[in-house]
Amino acid sequence: MADGTATAAPAPLPQVGENDEAKEARLAKRRKLLRILAIAVVTIAALWGLWYFLTQAGRVSTDNAYVGADSATVTALVSGPVKEVRVSGTQTVRKGDILVILDDADQRIALADAEATLRQARQRYGQADATADAARSRVAARGAEIVQAQARLRDAEATVERTRAELARRESIAGTGAVSTEELTAARAALKQAQAARDLAAAGVTSAQATRGSAAGDLGAAEAVVRGTTIDTAPDVAAAQARVEKAKLDLARTVIRAPVNGIVTNKQVQVGQRIAAGAPIMVIVPIDAAYVDANYKESQFKKIRIGQPAELTSDYYGGDVVYHGKVVGIAGGTGAAFSLIPAQNATGNWVKVVQRLPVRIALDPKELKAHPLRVGLSMEATIDTRGR
Known part of the structure; x- marks a missing residue:
């Protein structure tokens, strides 16, 4: 142009073949990425499914x-005032550890009384055993007395037979004048005296037998107390021994111990407090x-x-x-x-x-x-x- 201004060159025409190739390349690249993404998603899903099946299904x-x-609830098995508390809340304890100690004065007195009762029961058993022995001795003595009375009876019967024979002999010769009236009278008197002695001896046997029967009854009563028992198995002694064991148990129960291993919780006991038997005092977890x-x-x-x-x-x-x-x-x-x-x-x-x-x-x-x-x-x- 005359004014010297440069004229712009015309733009190049688009090449249709070249643009289609670039578009196809981009689409191919996108499809490849999508395939890779799909494979990755499927792989992840499969792995997750396998993991879930193996570990979570x-x-x-x-x-x-x-x-x-x-939990173990600790209770007092005997009543009494609290002398000492050796644990606190949240404290760890072992089975058998001492938790609480009660005043044991009453239990010691009860134990002493039970032991005295036991000694008294043993003494009574010894007396009963001795009484049975004495009754056996009396029965034996009464038996000897019966033997003696029976011997006297036999002697008296022999005397009666002898005096009867003498009287019969004198009476048989009384008509001859060989026996005086005085001798005959004396013989008759001797027979009566012998018969009286025999009756007395028979009464002595009966009396001795009755005495022996009484002694045998006393022996039975005495043996009934000790028959089939020893000083340790006699009912009175066994009952007294049981009371001693009970008193010892009550004395031992004044020391309250942990029944299990654990931690002390819910403690409800203080020194000086009087607790009743069966009252819960703490819990061990x-x-x-x-x-x-x-x-x-x-x-x-x-x-x-x-x-x-x-x-x-x-x-x-x-x-x-x-x-x-x-x-x-x-x-x-x-x-x-x-x-x-x-x-x-x-x-x-x-x-x-x-x-x-x-x-x-x-x-x-x-x-x-x-x-x-x-x-x-x-x-x-x-x-x-x-x-x-």
């Missing part, structure tokens, strides 16, 4: 689980024997069986500490069924509520020892229903 879980233990009651929904019980393994975690230690346990029992009813006021479902506005049933899981003692739990802590429980 057949596992039922709940976070409605709590630690429990069969055996944390070494803790278990878990996991409340599963009724829809989860299709495959839950006793003996299956379980894994549990607690907020107390966090998810890094995993407890291993085993299903040891399934409750006989839901919590609602045994509540103080059971649910009344026979109403017009009834709404179904999924019920839960407690499952008891025993924990590994070694894991409990390494990481002790406390009663009432919440847990998360998972049961592997494929396990046996």
Whole structure:
């Protein structure tokens, strides 16, 4: 142009073949990426499915689980004032450790009285045994007296026979004048005297026999007390011995010891307090024997069986500490069924509520020892229903 301005060169025309090739390349690259992505998704899904099948399938879980233990309530078995308290709340104790000591003055007096009664019973038995021995001696003596009386009776009978014979002999010759009237009278008198002596001897035998019978009765009464027994098995002695043992037991029970290993809780006793027999004074929780009651929904019980393994975690230690346990029992009813006021479902506005049933899981003692739990802590429980 005349004014010297440069004229713009015309734009090049688009090459249709070249653009189609670039578009096809981009589409091919996109399809390749999509295929890779699809393969990756399928692979991840397959791996996740395999992992779930191998590790998670057949596992039922709940976070409605709590630690429990069969706590031991410590009670006083005898009454008395508290002399000493050797433990405090939250203290760990071992089985047999002394917890509380009661004043034992009354029990010591009772023991002394029972021991005195026992000695008295032994003394009475000794007296009864001696009485039986004396009665046996009296029976033997009465037997000897009977023998003596029978001997005297035989002697008196012999005398009667002799005097009777002498009287008969004199009477036979009285007509000849060889025997005087005085001799005949004397012979007759001698016979009567001999007969009287015989009757007296017979009465002596009867008296001796009666005396022996009385002595035998006394012996029977005396032997009835000691027959078939010794000084240790006699009823009175045995009863007195039992009272002594009871007094010793009451004295020993003034020292109250821990019945199990555990932690002292709910302590309700102070020095100087007078407690009655049977009154609870504290509770010992055996944390070494803790278990878990996991409340599963009724829809989860299709495959839950006793003996299956379980894994549990607690907020107390966090998810890094995993407890291993085993299903040891399934409750006989839901919590609602045994509540103080059971649910009344026979109403017009009834709404179904999924019920839960407690499952008891025993924990590994070694894991409990390494990481002790406390009663009432919440847990998360998972049961592997494929396990046996």
